[in-house]
Amino acid sequence: MNRDLAKTLPDRASSWAIALTEQKSVTGTQDETVFGPWLAAQLREEPAFRRADIWTIEVGPGDGRHCVAMLLRGTGRSTVLLTGHYDTVSTRDYGELEELATRPQALTRALRNSLMDADTPAARLARADLESGEYLAGRGLLDMKAGLAAGLAVCADFAESANAAGNLLFIAVPDEENNSAGARKAAQALPGIYEQHGLDLVAAINLDAIADDGDGSKGRIIALGTVGKLLPTAYVVGVPTHSGFPLNGINAAALAASIAARVEWATELTEHCGSSPGTPPSLLGIRDGKAGYDVTTPATAFATFNVLSYRRTPDEVLDRFDRLCAEAASNLLGDLRRRSQAPDGIASLARPVPLYRFEALVEHLDQQEKHRLDAYSASIADSDLPLPEKCRLITQQVWGLSRLTGPAIVTGFGSIPYLPTNLSDAPAAMRLKAIAMQIARESAEHYGSTIACADYFAGISDMSFFGEAAESSLDIVARNTPAWKDSVRWPPRQGLANVPTINIGPWGRDYHTPLERLHISYAFNVLPHAIRDLCARLLQPSGS
Template identity: 75%
Template sequence: MTRNPIETLSSRARRWAIGLTEQKSVTGTDGEAAFGPWLAAELREETAFQNAEVWTIEVGPQDGRHCVAMLLRGTGRSTVLLTGHYDTVGTSDYGQLEPLATRPDALTKALHGSLVAANAPAAILAHHDFAGGEFLAGRGLLDMKTGLAAGLAVCAEFAESAKPAGNLLFIAVPDEENNSAGAREAAQMLPGLCKERDLDLLAVINLDAIADDGDGSKGRVIALGTVGKLLPAACVVGVPTHSGFPLNGLNAGAIAAAIAARIEWAPELTDMCGTEPGTPPSLLGIRDGKTGYDVTTPRTAHATFNVLSYRRAPSEVLDRFDSLCAEAASRLLQELRRRVSAQHETGLLEMVQSIPVHRYETLLARLEEPERMRLEAVSASIAAGDQPLPEKCRLITEQAWKLSRLAGPAIVTGFGSIPYLPTNLSAQPAAARLRAAAVEVADEAAARYGNVVTCADYFAGISDMSFFGEAAESSLDVVARNTPAWKDSVRWPLTRALANIPTINIGPWGRDYHTPLERLHVGYAFDVLPQLIRDVCARILRPDAT
């Protein structure tokens, strides 16, 4: 990367942001695998980091992706971790502009020109933003390489200071856009890292981006916690029949559809965000188990749901989910009976009084040792495939059902992906110190940086904060027992899995990430954000901090 002879905090942040963005790192590609070693080499070549310790940490055996770590020592043991992910979503959505997707200046100019005749609200706003010169486009520039760049600018200033208080640890991780394998690996290795290097890790600052379609007031935020995310899943087993004789069976697709209708926006699964309702649940995927066309009704169907939580534990979420599935099935049976009563025949409904709900773990408990061994072999084979995690969980659940020798209709519930647990700053001294530092800096922001900055209870998006922050690690047990692909595909231990360090988020803001209109507000990102991060770190690390 081209370096200026004399650099400021702002110019360093801009240089690193452009340089990181130009290096492609789409999740699951060779670019993501190459990015870690490339970044480590760049850090070693940076003059400001000549006395820093830089190393890489492989995510897993033969994984090919790396976390990139850098330690800058000042005085004492007190340490703040600056972290964020470097992987991005794909670039094919840019169409003809894809060659420019990771070249911010060229892409911004091209997008501005292409939006002259735009009539969609989002495109009109983007054209206005680019015309004003306050926004810069680029895949990954907002989400979230500019956050990493701001962290690196702060690290450089720290490294060039004379005997700064404390230490800064920087870790960039892969895979956040998929299963957060990088953050999970980093969180697990932190205790050993700190012990080996004699560090007292006081706080983590995640550097992820915030979206704001307005004036930026919702983007200029220090988030003191993060929302959690679960993916409850319902695998429905029906009684298939020829579609010419539908009363002789129970359609798994119809049962799954009834569950989907009951759970969509269900208040029972909408956690409170402070005194306000949080984001309601929503269906993320629904499909039957048929592999081709025929005139038989589906034997199985599978539905997954996005459920966000702020303080609610996974066990409570699954309890509520089970109840709603049972209620939906009961209502469907009642409605089907009403519809056929006029025909004076009920078919299978005469024998089906209710549709039982089983958890995946109770299904496993029914299996004898030979069936368990067969299931483990199938699970390992499925894990070796390249299907997404929810699909792997569906296939394993259906295999477990077959081995159980139970008869439908039935509903098997569980989870279809890794959990993102909610984090909140606790009442512990280190967390109180971090909260105080964040509030102080936010209160002084208008006078110091010319921007109003506020503290929010929660980071609105899903982020790696879930693995670094203070979360209920015991919650992982019920998720693991009911996630079919946990052992072979998730490969995440149930103890010492989370860092459990007080964690906040301070990142850039912009608009429309994960779309071709992804753009960054440059004034805040380069002029204000690095100062915020620097000043929060300084308050945490000062010797008289309490």
């Protein structure tokens, strides 16, 4: 579709959604690197944006990925930020349909035909959805290019309005599917943008997608906050021995497995949200430290866990995690004592397993050893290793430098922290909440579709970096994330935007799978109108 001829909000949203989806942007590929400059060029060619300020922000020196920013001016300083990510997960899972993965109309037809003999509930539901004509398939269409498209449709409408109150700032970012480097860079850049352009940011609207396998009522929501995510880790040191004489040592892998079993679904780390059940913690990875096969029991093991929170701070999460690890170790040693049947007992099982936090091990080192540790951390910073593996290797290094002996457990964090955000009692946040709830109450009458307000966005999102979060709680994460300084590179100040932030985006089903599909009418007809009205009310002077 020629966007120059698409003058209605639904037409513009549909046109941008297809165009954005057809331009591939898989995380970590050259396509993601190309996408930012491509989008900036597309915005400059759009007639509605001929008076807009459009620029790109490189994620880091030599990184190659860019945030794309566009400022549309009305009257006054008040500004609403519309933001979302443009990167997607891989298309390889489409198999023989991969060539069509980013061509929504063609993929919808081909996928519908491929599901004619569907024999799973998910596949049968997908076939029914696609046959109904109410859904459109495509990698990244739902997560989350249709959300960006709705934002761009609203931007075009704003740009063509005479004497519009306030300003709109649109920022599209890369890397949400990996480590949110784009959102973190954009959050750091915002103060400079305010100062340079004379803006007062009153609210941010994230445009991320929500999945709903039911009637859509759980997908048609305005989320007033977002869940937080941490990755607690346990580096376990054992006492290796020949497997023919297992009573002479303590198996690090067995100890790590005991921790994994105790932490899995642990109620102590499950935080409830009001009357809604919380998401329990779960093991994400576990491995021993052996490089190959031999008959010696593992000397080390490493386990990582997914822990979600709504209001708990990282120090509280790590406290609880430490207690669970210590309990698991004590229980295992008790079981081994009973199983050993050694008449005089086994000395290595008589003492509790020491537990250290990563920061305590670092403090155990002398200055020369700390320099060696820093040099090692810097040497692996630019490698392609994932952050948890970098954290494992750095912990292994600090353990060796400490000259301590096993058994032991070293706890810490292994990845980027996503802090929970909640609308505060500050006037701007309270006003945002009131307007969002008003939009929701009026939705059936104004848009022909209900929209509800929810306390939290169901998954982790870039809201953690734009919204109101307790940045002071990052201190304990920084001290206990081995790769923090050289690989995470979180800035010492202004790492979070701390802007009142909500999420409203498209809904559909099965994103991150080949069945990813978008609910068309909500994405193109309802969502842009709701976002436009949210922005208009937020930008009206208070009391008007």
